[in-house]
Amino acid sequence: MNGTVLVLRALHRGEQDLAAELASVAERHAAEHEIHHVALDLAAWSREHVERLERAARPHGLYFAGADQDGSAPGSPATPTARPAGARGSGPEPGLLLLHDLRDLHLRATENSLYWEMLAQVAQATRDDRALGLASDCHPRTLRQIRWTNTMIKTLSPQALSSL
Structure with missing residues (x-):
């Protein structure tokens, strides 16, 4: 197994997970x-990345099992659900739940960004x-996903955190 295959596998799993989490x-x-x-638009980008990664992996002898029928990645971690609007009792405040979700999305997208960078580097080194080309096409969208989560966190944090 070579480095390109390792990175393609990590990216495939990461993009599947990010697409599923964005949809959730x-x-x-x-x-x-x-x-x-x-989030739905950004999930579509990650699903497109998954499809492109599957095509790019074939010449390396790598074949991935696809996502589940509902579009989520197999084995995706469960995320807590928000309580219904107006419900009282224990459970996360909706603003805090949203910040938590945005943080998780940001970290997933950042991890994918690092893997896109690694793919670009190994591709340059091996003249692949x-x-x-795949990394050059897909990485900018991942960077856009990161910028969106960061902007939303900056926008929503003051109100969500100062109202506690």
Whole structure:
């Protein structure tokens, strides 16, 4: 097994997980229209990355099992659900749950970004133009996912945290 195969595997799993988590966050925070719609768009980007990674892996003799029928990655970790609007009792405040979800998305996207960078580096070292092209095409979208989560955290943190 070579380094390209290791990175392709890590990216495939990471993009599957990010797509599933973005879709879950969109569903959990459907009342927050910007979160809902942008998260769905960003999940589509990650699903496209998964498809492209699957095609790029074949020449390396690597074949991935696809995502589950619902679009989530097999073995994706469960995330706590928000309590219904107006419900009282224990459980996370909706603003804190959203911040937690955005933090998790940010960390997942950042990990993928690092792997895209590693793929670009190993592709340059091995003169693998296809892998380099893939990283060059997909990495900017991952960086955009990171910028969105960071912006949303900056925007939502003051109100969510000062109201505690």
